[in-house]
Amino acid sequence: MIVVFTDLDGTLLDHETYAYDAALPALAALKARAIPLVLASSKTEAEMRPIAAAIGTDQPMIVENGAGIANMALPRGEETNHYESLRRFLQTLPQHLVGLFEGFGDWSVEEVARRTGLEPAAAALARQRRFSEPGLFSGSTEQKADFSSLLDAIGYQAVQGGRFLTLMPKTSKAERMAELIAHYRRTTTEPVRSIALGDAPNDLAMLEAADRGVIIANPAHAPLPVTERERHGFISRSQKAGPQGWNESILQLVGTGF
Numbered sequence: 392m393i394v395v396f397t398d399l400d401g402t403l404l405d406h407e408t409y410a411y412d413a414a415l416p417a418l419a420a421l422k423a424r425a426i427p428l429v430l431a432s433s434k435t436e437a438e439m440r441p442i443a444a445a446i447g448t449d450q451p452m453i454v455e456n457g458a459g460i461a462n463m464a465l466p467r468g469e470e471t472n473h474y475e476s477l478r479r480f481l482q483t484l485p486q487h488l489v490g491l492f493e494g495f496g497d498w499s500v501e502e503v504a505r506r507t508g509l510e511p512a513a514a515a516l517a518r519q520r521r522f523s524e525p526g527l528f529s530g531s532t533e534q535k536a537d538f539s540s541l542l543d544a545i546g547y548q549a550v551q552g553g554r555f556l557t558l559m560p561k562t563s564k565a566e567r568m569a570e571l572i573a574h575y576r577r578t579t580t581e582p583v584r585s586i587a588l589g590d591a592p593n594d595l596a597m598l599e600a601a602d603r604g605v606i607i608a609n610p611a612h613a614p615l616p617v618t619e620r621e622r623h624g625f626i627s628r629s630q631k632a633g634p635q636g637w638n639e640s641i642l643q644l645v646g647t648g649f
């Protein structure tokens with residue numbers, strides 16, 4: 392059994408237009424072979440649901456950059472509301488750290504739209520969070536270290552992205568992919584082989600951990616570094632960008648049975 396894990400923006404979706412038409416032949420080939428397609432993105436479940444419905448996948452989804460998995464029944468005892476825990480943490484900070492972190496939960500939809508560049512309707516979906524809280528930290532380096540160690544003590548981490556500092560569980564897209572591979576193994580007696588596709592540094596661990604990784608060309612970013620896995624032929628690079636590259640890579644891999 393093959394399972395495909397894919398990033399969305401700049402990978403399956405065009406970096407500029409978010410279109411995926413160019414990938415329709417490969418999406419049809421996956422469907423024809425009953426190969427599950429798992430979407431793995433920094434987006435929220437609310438943002439990903441309409442995309443999953445349009446693409447026609449009903450598999451579990453890796454959401455909020457690996458902070459959580461949506462669309463899957465969780466084992467008992469794992470229904471922690473991480474977002475509530477993080478918001479409670481922010482409300483119970485010691486005096487010297489109060490108010491230094493502001494996140495999506497502190498901002499109105501209009502403010503999230505202004506700070507992210509999203510349209511208000513999209514910002515409203517990005518604000519529907521379940522597992523992680525992106526925001527801005529305005530304190531000193533020392534205050535940020537204090538803040539991070541308090542977060543660490545309650546089992547969370549702060550991950551610095553291009554724009555926001557994101558508070559989230561100590562997980563990643565790669566760890567969530569491993570959890571889902573274990574899940575698929577329980578559904579079949581066949582060996583489970585994984586293909587992962589992505590375009591950015593936050594996808595690299597996932598591409599490294601997959602049986603086959605594909606770096607989708609993204610002319611908007613510097614190319615990802617060449618790793619040992621790529622030198623050994625387990626990671627390849629698409630020639631074309633976004634959904635065009637996704638299409639040719641998937642058709643080639645599933646066509647050859649890799």
Ligand SMILES: [Mg+2]
Nearest residue numbers: 398400401591
């Ligand atoms: Mg991307």
